[in-house]
Amino acid sequence: MTMPALMETYARADLAFDHGEGAWLTTTDGRRFLDFGAGIAVSALGHAHPRLVEALRTQAGKLWHTSNLYRIPGQERVAETLVAHSFADSVFFCSTGLEANEAALKMARKVAHDAGHPERDRFVVAGGAFHGRSFASMAAGGNPKHMTGFGPLLDGFDRVAFGNLNEARQAVGERTCAVLVEPVQGEGGIRPAPEDYLAGLRALCDEFGLLLILDEIQTGVGRTGTLFAYEHSGITPDILTAAKGLGGGFPVGALLATEACARAFTAGSHGTTFGGNPLAMAVAEAVLAEVLAPDFLARVRRIGADLGERLDAVVRDYPTVLAGARGLGLMRGLICRVPNGDVIAACRDQGLLLVPAADNVARVLPPLIIDSAEVDAAIEKLRAACATLAT
């Protein structure tokens, strides 16, 4: 048997898409699907959004890449927008989520080092987390499925139960420099942090002089109904990572930091060839302009709350298929009673795309631009799917 030319790294569904429009995707053989996975929370403005297409087209005809040896005006503009609308004083751009997390972990150690505490090299992290697939981000996430066969693993991560402040406090030691968590665990199964958890971690970090790092790669850029999910908690982090929705499908990652932290990165301490190139910045600038337009986020909150109620109703009507629903804004999860893969396959058969997560969850992550007719259509397809699985 010959090996496929493409590595079999993913358990791919046998579907190939040709084009998309808004929340809809069309396969190469002409079938239409309602995309409530948004490329894993990436296509924040849906597919072929006119403003993003125009931004990319215009930039493509001017300049693609110059490297970070030179100023990139788009980076300066996008950074200023993020600073104006968040806790951050300064921003570093990269191309993916894991790169943003690598930069965050490096920054935290460097901050400790520069403050005269080079021994502070450990991180408190949460069970069920996902932070990426590099050596550092894989060890930070701690998922055995992701780590088997890749040892020795990077040391420096002390894991506690997500949501448990007592455990977090007990894990802090002389060598701790930072706490890293997701405000809502995404791959972990759309598990929102308990009320007051982030505020509790903030207080803990303040008490022991630690940095609070929030991985908002999935929750960021409007997904939960605010630009960043920490805004629901009343506290601010020291460092935040963003990626998925930020480029609306173009690879962009960002590290946001307070002035005190950002000072740790000086010329030569960190860098990337591709990060923040003019194409990426043209698209990110357009994404942020849309997401920050008046009423956009209020609309995400409204339609997200409606979607949440509608999902709860489906759970009530199909108790043998679904055990519950949870989430925030347009980041929702269906806790399945049957295998989540069966629910996702049954939805796919009805023309609705969802995304699997741990904890036997099917993620509901529509583009942020969906309207109530599309929510209606999705709920109808989900009900039809559940009906085929109900016993």
Ligand SMILES: *Cc1c(COP(=O)(O)O)cnc(C)c1O
């Ligand atoms: C997707 C994701 C990552 C990793 O991003 P990549 O771009 O795949 O490297 C990290 N953290 C969270 C919370 C994510 O959802």
